[in-house]
Amino acid sequence: MQAHIGRRLQQHFPELGPQERRVADFILAHLEDLAVYSATDLSRLSGVSKATVTRLFKRLGFDDFKAVKAHARQLRHYGVPLASGSDTLGDGVERFRRHAEREQDNLRQCLEGLTPMLFDEVVRALDEAPAVAVVGYRNSYPVALHLRQQLLQARANVRLLPAPNQSLAEELVELEPGTLIVLIGFRRRPRLFEKLVGALNDREHRVLLIGDPTTAKYADRVTWRLECALETISAFDSYASAMSLVSLLANAMLHRRLAQGRARIGEVTELYQELDELADFSGRL
Incomplete structure (x- = not known):
């Protein structure tokens, strides 16, 4: 560019x-x-x-x-922040209204791009795969991390790749057969991303790609592609629609395995208490 x-x-x-x-x-x-x-x-x-x-x-x-x-x-x-020196955001309540309308438009576009058949296929894959590997770089990392955390509460064998400061090749080589790979690929992706999509396609892995409209060029090289709009009323992208999609997917997967999911959530909650990891309801840290 x-x-x-x-x-x-x-x-x-x-x-x-x-x-x-x-x-x-x-x-x-x-x-x-x-x-x-x-x-x-x-x-x-x-x-x-x-x-x-x-x-x-x-x-x-x-x-x-x-x-x-x-x-x-x-x-x-391609996601370059372009901020105006003038106050294009508006003032007070007008600023909030425009922001809310833009976020609602992004979420509407995301949901309108889904069909019940596509959504059910993706949720079934997240539920039935022997393992799930989630990959996300740069701005995609928080979304990948949150997806992994949500899925892990209801099912086992959900990994975030690669480990911090580690390369990816060793991780991919040792994936067990049938692993579902979830690529989070929002714009301004690293150069590695293009080669990663190609490598996964060559090895015939099942891949769910979640990204913005710039990921359309990868549609024929992945199993499923879900699209989230990121536009805002100023320079920086918003990932609200992506986080909402994560919630929708995780909740749907939980309801496919409700008995097992509830049991796992119960075990996790007991360990939270045993390890004293979280603040209790009295506010003690």
Whole structure:
């Protein structure tokens, strides 16, 4: 991916003329909106000519404004945080309302992408597999960790791979036959992820992939793919829909094995008390 336009502007800023600097200042203050502006908008809002806008983008290495817009869309698509210098979040209750609407849209998109047949297949696999291995890097790690913790309360043999600061190859080689591998793959994934998907596909492992829309390119190399939208009203992604999906999957799996699951939860709870691991209801730590 080409260098971030914000970084290019900062690098070239000392050599810009006064009019070009006005455009650059405006863009840096409105990076998250760049994909929706036209060249005319930038000219009008920054108070310079369209020729100045065109000249600036040529200096930054773009052929035309279409290339600039494509670059801005690509940055956001791959998860680069683009924060505006202006207060695009709104104030007070308006900020909360917009945030809630965006989160609800993300969750709605996630659930609308599921069918009862697909969901039941995934839950059955989580329940019946002799072992489950969950893999998640970077921003995907907290979701992977939470999924493993939820599943482990109701069933045995759920592992989080790899162990901290360890490589993955040794772990994958020793997986028992039939292990279900759950890949959590949200955008800005490490380079290893692409090769991992290929290696698992070559070895004919059953793979459940949970990720954002950028994982569509892996659909033909995994057994199941569940999609979660991450968009927010500003720069940073939200994983609320992913955590909600984890809850839905874990609860459905528990209800498939309710007797065994309840018994296991009871044993875990007794050990919590025996080891005094958790605060009791009186608040003692």
